[in-house]
Amino acid sequence: MKKISLGMLIVLFMTFAGLQAAVIQVEAGADVISAAIGTAADGDIIELTTDGGVYTESSKFSSVSMSLTIRAAEGMANKPVVQVTTGGDYVFKLTGTTGLFSLQGIEFDGTAGTGSGENKYITRIDNGDSTGTLNVEILDCYLHDFVDKIVKVYPASGVASILIDNSIFENGSSEGICLYDGSSSTGGSIVGSATITNSTFNNIAREAVKFEQYTETVILIDHCTFNNVGATGNKGMVRTRDASNVTVSNSIFNGNMGDGDNFVDLTDATSLVNNISVWNVANFDIGNATVSDTLQLDPGFADAANGDFSLPTDSPLLTFASDGGPIGDPRWAPAATVIQVAAGADVISAAISSASSGDIIELITDGG
Secondary structure, three states, X not given: OOXXXXXXXXXXXXXXXXXXXXEEEEOOOEOHHXXXXXXXXXXXXXXXXXXXXEEEEOOOEEEEOOOEEEEEOOOOOOOOEEEEXXXXXXXXXXXXXXXXXXXXXXXXXXXXXXXXXXXXXXXXXXXXOOOOOEEEEEEOOEEEEEOOOOEXXXXXXXXXXXXXXXXXXXXXXXXXXXXXXXXXOOOOOEEEEEEEEOOEEEEEOXXXXXXXXXXXXXXXXXXXXXEEXXXXXXXXXXXXXXXXXXXXXXXXXXXXXXXXXXXXXXXXXXXXXXXXXXXXXXOOOEEOOEEEEEEEXXXXXXXXXXXXXXXXXXXXXXXXXXXXXXXXXXXXXXXXXXXXXXXXXXXXXHHHHHOOOOOEEEEOOOOO
16 A cells, blocks of 8 residues: 655645635724735635624725635624725626635625615626636625615626525615626626525615526526515516526515516516415516416515514415425524423324424423
């Protein structure tokens, strides 16, 4: 058997260590994120460590070309808040053609604390290379009060994937997520896939999600809640063109009182819409899709005017998903009740009789 020398082990260790991302921890303050980006290497992680802290930046991030993660530290009770105080057309301009740009667990305040819109986009994806394979993630973030498209892809840009999960988009003055450059006269941008899951879109002036131009894009919108979307310019809530591989599923749509546009309008019969509920829209029709398992039902949100879309405990929407669970953004489903049961005769059947959908029966007698 071949032996590995100590020298080889040291080289292997150094090579492996060199591949590990550095975690740069940053406390709240002024221009501290830009300073951290200035010292970061490709693949590094910038971790915001102040619970509920306000991180202000005096200038937008004009060119992020490397793989980079900006995330909240684990265990925070309140998301750190990022505010870019000098108004501009974006917070982050992404110019890299490969790698990953990821935002995790952060609140982005488009007003920069002023109470009025300062920023157009959270991400301007603008690498100028339609063959690019950049990946973009927004996970567990709260993005609010942006004055244009919150996420925007610019002309001739190449993106392998866009993943939005467990996030809230609120008070947007145009589209929420625009998966192309927004103009049919330019084009050239290519997005391989867009996955938008477990998220909420509230008070978005135009479409929450809009796409056209590239036929091969795969789009999944699943377990999302849409409220008061499309009021400006009489737009729908979700609209796609050109790409047929589109699925909208397990979602709630409430509030689209435009001039009668389809609240969901997709590409053709290959596109799928299933297990959704819709209410308070001008036009209940779904355009250009194969549709199954839909309800027209008031979702009974707890306090939609103040951003609480919790469902009633007896709502039929709690079992309407394709897997038998709740539809819409999961954060708004009632928390499961845990029914603790000590050992005995017929106690489990009694617990099942008293349980509601989603409840948990917990047997608590050790060896009972």
